[in-house]
Amino acid sequence: MSYLVSLGVNADNVSLTTQKHDSLSGSSRVDMDVYVELLNQGVALSNNSLFGFELGKHIQAKDYGVLGYLVESCENLAQAINALTRFDALVADIGTTSVFFEPDNTRVEWLPKSADCKQMVLRNTTAWVATVYKILGSACQLNAVNFTFPLDDSEKNMLAMWFNCEVVDNANTNAIIFPQHLLHIPFTSENKAMFSALVKVSEEELMASKGGDRVQFSNSQFNANRHEDISHKVVALLKANPTLKGCDQQRVANALFISPRTLQRKLKQSGTSFQQILNNERKARLNELLKHHSIADTADLLGFQEQSSFTHAFKKWYSTTPLKYQKQLLARG
Incomplete structure (x- = not known):
């Protein structure tokens, strides 16, 4: 909502949007259907079919709470992805992340829990990449970004220009594909003492969260069956x-x-x-x-x-x- 105001959207319209949803007041969590509706209203209020993409570019570490600072204190991207897939539900339990190690590439796939997913996937994918861009800078070169929904030519061109790689629509899965060597480029913000402390805080928050056991079980392919094999x-x-x-x-x-x-x-x-x-x-x-x-x-x-x-x-x-x-x-x- 703050982002809409920063775009010059009439504050009264934004206020009316938030008032429609009881879950936005007095609760630390927003229902997923409400979140999707708000993103779609962002499209209408900003007259931008890539609203989720533009919003994702403006996400900062503080918007992820403890998880954001945990990611920035990681040793490298491999550890950061593990943190994101393990604790992402603390920020928004709206999808399932899977990580696959291929011979030359790493593929991060995201399966949303909502059928109406375009803006949600655009926002999450862009926020992930924006965070990595911030940490790795010019070293971050992606191979491809895939989306399961259709995009017109102007949308694909705009996304390809920002992601600086091929953008595929109507794909089987939503995915970020990048070279494996990116996993182990050291983060300049490495702080092992802070990392350990933030992991402890995140673990405690995960266990204390409602449905914590379910969240731990349903997180990513990277952590699936961790207790079994x-x-x-x-x-x-x-x-x-x-x-x-x-x-x-x-x-x-x-x-x-x-x-x-x-x-x-x-x-x-x-x-x-x-x-x-x-x-x-x-x-x-x-x-x-x-x-x-x-x-x-x-x-x-x-x-x-x-x-x-x-x-x-x-x-x-x-x-x-x-x-x-x-x-x-x-x-x-």
């Missing part, structure tokens, strides 16, 4: 890292918003361990690294603190030394 989340996090340096159990547990002990217990229930998953990922990267790097550099890129530790592990895996293996590998071409 967390191993594939650990695998995805490791695969998303360009190197395995610093990818220890503590760091992965932090990214999943659980303690290392809990992570260890969940992985044991899944019939594996963090070390086993880490070693599998190391072996998967081994040949390609040894073709282009020295033994010492390979050990470093695989997350070994000492080359001797790498040599010891390698002998255990393959009953030979890294040097002999590398020579055979290079000889085969």
Whole structure:
């Protein structure tokens, strides 16, 4: 409503709009159907079919409350997306987010809970990207943005210009698609002490919120079945890292918003361990690294603190030394 006033919309019209809905007064939550109706009224009052898009560009951290500051205090985009998908319902429980790690790209999909979704999806998608633009700046280059609803040519051109990528309408899902390397560009606003404190506050707020258990269960694909089988989340996090340096159990547990002990217990229930998953990922990267790097550099890129530790592990895996293996590998071409 503040944004409409900033556009020069008659304050009386805005006041009449808010008075129509009892849920806007005396409550911290707005019913979803009311939220959708207000967005559609924004279209009429501003005479702009992309009202949700324009509104999303003006969203700031403070508009997300604690969640906004939690995102800005994250270490990187991977951690920020995990925070958003886990705690987004604290701001607006209006859709379900899914995150998929593809060979080269990451795809963030959003399924709204309302059939009348154009303005809601435009607002949420744009707000997500605007937040990342603010943190990563020119480093943030998207591959594509997909929408399930139709757009005319002028709308697509305007969106493509701002998102600076291909915009697809009538798609199967609403999605933001971007290169995987963006996940691990360090945020300049990193503040680990604040991050830990904000996670604690968000966890407490999530548990205290009405229907908190349901929210936790229905959040994102990234966190789905987290209590049943967390191993594939650990695998995805490791695969998303360009190197395995610093990818220890503590760091992965932090990214999943659980303690290392809990992570260890969940992985044991899944019939594996963090070390086993880490070693599998190391072996998967081994040949390609040894073709282009020295033994010492390979050990470093695989997350070994000492080359001797790498040599010891390698002998255990393959009953030979890294040097002999590398020579055979290079000889085969």
